[in-house]
Amino acid sequence: xxxxxxxxxESDAGVFTExxxxxxxxxxxxxxxxxxxxxxxxxxxxxxxxxxxxxxxxSALAPTTPGVPQDGSYDPDAEQAIFFARQKIQNACAxxxxxxxxxxxxxIQLGSALTExxxxxxxxDSDLRGETLSNSELIRHTHNSFSRPTPFVDETHPQRxxxxxxxxxxxxxxxxVHGVLYELDGLQPHPISHGACTDETFPxxxxxxxxxxxxxxPEDEVRFNLLAVCHxxxxxxxxxxxAEGLLREDEKRAEWRRENVLRRENFVGLIYEAxxxxxxxxxxxxxxxxxxxxxxxxxxxxxxxxxxxxxxxxMQSNSA
Amino acid sequence: xxxxxxxxxxxxxxxDFNPPSKHLKPLPQKGKITLSRSSDEEAPLLSFVWxxxxxxxxxPSVERDELMIFPGEAEWLPVSTCKTGRVYVLKFNSSxxxxxxxxxxxxxxxxxxxxxxxxxxxxxxxxTLLEDVFADEVDITEDANEPTAPNGGDVEMADSAxxxxxxxxxxxxxxxxxxxxxxxxxESGSATNSAAIPASIAPILSITDAIAPSQxxxxxxxxDESDPKLANLCNFLPAEIPHNxxxxxxxxxxxxxxxxxxxxxxxxxxxxxxxxxxxxxxELGMPYRGEGIEGFLRGVLxxxxxxxxxxxxxxxxxxMQE
Numbered sequence: 001x002x003x004x005x006x007x008x009x010e011s012d013a014g015v016f017t018e019x020x021x022x023x024x025x026x027x028x029x030x031x032x033x034x035x036x037x038x039x040x041x042x043x044x045x046x047x048x049x050x051x052x053x054x055x056x057x058x059s060a061l062a063p064t065t066p067g068v069p070q071d072g073s074y075d076p077d078a079e080q081a082i083f084f085a086r087q088k089i090q091n092a093c094a095x096x097x098x099x100x101x102x103x104x105x106x107x108i109q110l111g112s113a114l115t116e117x118x119x120x121x122x123x124x125d126s127d128l129r130g131e132t133l134s135n136s137e138l139i140r141h142t143h144n145s146f147s148r149p150t151p152f153v154d155e156t157h158p159q160r161x162x163x164x165x166x167x168x169x170x171x172x173x174x175x176x177v178h179g180v181l182y183e184l185d186g187l188q189p190h191p192i193s194h195g196a197c198t199d200e201t202f203p204x205x206x207x208x209x210x211x212x213x214x215x216x217x218p219e220d221e222v223r224f225n226l227l228a229v230c231h232x233x234x235x236x237x238x239x240x241x242x243a244e245g246l247l248r249e250d251e252k253r254a255e256w257r258r259e260n261v262l263r264r265e266n267f268v269g270l271i272y273e274a275x276x277x278x279x280x281x282x283x284x285x286x287x288x289x290x291x292x293x294x295x296x297x298x299x300x301x302x303x304x305x306x307x308x309x310x311x312x313x314x315m316q317s318n319s320a
Numbered sequence: 321x322x323x324x325x326x327x328x329x330x331x332x333x334x335x336d337f338n339p340p341s342k343h344l345k346p347l348p349q350k351g352k353i354t355l356s357r358s359s360d361e362e363a364p365l366l367s368f369v370w371x372x373x374x375x376x377x378x379x380p381s382v383e384r385d386e387l388m389i390f391p392g393e394a395e396w397l398p399v400s401t402c403k404t405g406r407v408y409v410l411k412f413n414s415s416x417x418x419x420x421x422x423x424x425x426x427x428x429x430x431x432x433x434x435x436x437x438x439x440x441x442x443x444x445x446x447x448t449l450l451e452d453v454f455a456d457e458v459d460i461t462e463d464a465n466e467p468t469a470p471n472g473g474d475v476e477m478a479d480s481a482x483x484x485x486x487x488x489x490x491x492x493x494x495x496x497x498x499x500x501x502x503x504x505x506x507e508s509g510s511a512t513n514s515a516a517i518p519a520s521i522a523p524i525l526s527i528t529d530a531i532a533p534s535q536x537x538x539x540x541x542x543x544d545e546s547d548p549k550l551a552n553l554c555n556f557l558p559a560e561i562p563h564n565x566x567x568x569x570x571x572x573x574x575x576x577x578x579x580x581x582x583x584x585x586x587x588x589x590x591x592x593x594x595x596x597x598x599x600x601x602x603e604l605g606m607p608y609r610g611e612g613i614e615g616f617l618r619g620v621l622x623x624x625x626x627x628x629x630x631x632x633x634x635x636x637x638x639x640m641q642e
Binding site: 257258259261262263264265266267268269270271272273274275276277278279280281282283284292295296298299300302303304306307 | 543571574
């Protein structure tokens with residue numbers, strides 16, 4: 001079944017940058033944006049698009065009036081001219097949002113695999129495009145290569161579909177295409193148009209759209225994340241001869257690489273060896289079985305306490 | 321015109337069952353189950369009623385449930401995969417309908433999480449009545465004691481909620497288990513008394529509750545650069561990371577390593593009952609000393625002892641460190 005085998009991806013600029021590179025895209029990076037500010041966005045030029053990540057809830061997504069999105073307007077006619085795919089798999093949404101940006105920018109070099117993919121799905125409707133994306137071995141494999149193998153999974157069973165209680169995050173893409181600011185959200189029936197917009201006006205326009213979007217969430221909702229899809233900073237800095245800036249970017253890249261290496265580990269072997277060391281040193285040598293049993297019962301106490309605290313918090317949030 | 325004759329009554333709370341996730345969530349309200357039949361000897365229907373008792377009676381959100389059951393239509397079965405409380409399921413043979421309950425009569429012994437002899441007696445009686453409402457009508461198991469608030473186990477099960485003899489039971493899905501860890505929480509709605517697990521039966525929920533990450537860091541910090549133990553630990557670093565003490569310490573303090581600890585904890589804890597502990601110990605070449613995080617830690621302790629005294633190693637397959 002197509003829905004099995006897409007792991008959850010951590011929302012991280014380093015993960016997504018390496019992901020697009022692994023798909024063959026040239027000279028593109030993603031950077032986390034810490035403020036919603038048009039000047040800040042303009043400094044990232046060329047800015048290809050932004051990816052907005054938020055806590056998924058049905059109420060915030062569902063149109064209040066059927067056929068009308070909460071902001072902007074559906075543009076079914078755009079579906080042929082731009083790449084828009086309905087999302088078929090929950091965990092694929094990060095990758096899908098990134099593809100929604102890169103596949104719609106004529107100024108991005110896609111590489112052969114994605115160029116081929118884009119051509120292949122060109123005449124498909126958005127549902128079939130979504131299916132094709134879900135079934136793409138290359139994309140799924142690349143996507144999955146960034147997550148940690150879960151220890152001791154029985155792989156003969158399909159993965160679970162997320163339920164209502166799960167903290168689900170959803171990714172959507174915003175970018176100017178053909179003079180219009182589009183919101184490309186695979187859970188929506190069509191691309192959503194937010195009116196006329198060019199690369200030049202994109203920073204101002206997107207800030208306004210995102211402010212309106214965030215205002216629709218409850219005040220205490222803070223689980224948002226914004227990523228800029230922009231040009232490889234190193235190339236831009238090298239072009240202007242900014243050695244210091246280049247050094248900073250190299251360090252950033254090295255750290256991304258390191259973190260991505262660690263993300264692929266489950267550390268079970270290291271944990272086992274380290275625990276043997278700690279237990280041998282602190283428990284066995286200093287107090288033998290008695291010390292070990294004390295540690296076990298104290299651990300139960302700590303777990304119990306955490307459980308009670310979680311219950312209290314949950315009760316409070318339920319009564320709030 | 322006919323009265324209801326009470327056949328058995330006992331204290332039990334409801335357990336919320338979420339079919340998509342196969343989660344069982346005990347609800348904290350106090351309640352009781354009463355089985356009765358009509359005084360009309362011609363009516364073979366068994367009435368199965370759950371209703372709130374004690375303080376939960378005043379809770380307007382708690383509603384009485386009544387089921388009318390034909391002879392042989394349902395069974396009362398223990399949920400054996402539940403290790404943190406005494407949970408039974410009323411399972412209908414003709415449909416997929418199931419109702420889950422957790423027993424609230426405190427058992428005689430101190431094993432609050434195990435099905436007691438009393439529970440088995442009640443179960444036998446219920447199953448007899450489910451077969452035939454006119455089966456002997458001698459004893460009525462009403463506890464004379466003032467209802468006390470028993471400590472409810474917050475049960476959490478991800479799959480295969482039904483007993484093992486049920487042909488439709490799905491094979492335990494470890495992936496589900498691994499992904500479904502939810503800190504058991506107080507119930508939604510107007511629950512007034514939260515069910516807390518007594519410390520004596522609460523399992524360890526995280527390896528870090530036993531050994532803090534800072535203990536690992538200070539242990540490694542204390543190792544001499546030339547200590548073979550340090551080199552051994554470095555061998556478990558990814559190939560791309562330089563194998564030295566400072567890089568090892570950086571890794572041990574990284575978010576990714578902490579996620580690894582959480583992930584292993586979750587695997588061990590939430591999959592209790594599915595022999596994941598055994599799988600883990602096989603994989604690591606470590607003595608197997610039970611399921612759960614406690615079992616895992618006992619295995620680690622055993623491994624240390626075997627490495628210190630290899631001669632007394634009677635566990636054959638114990639993993640030796642390089």
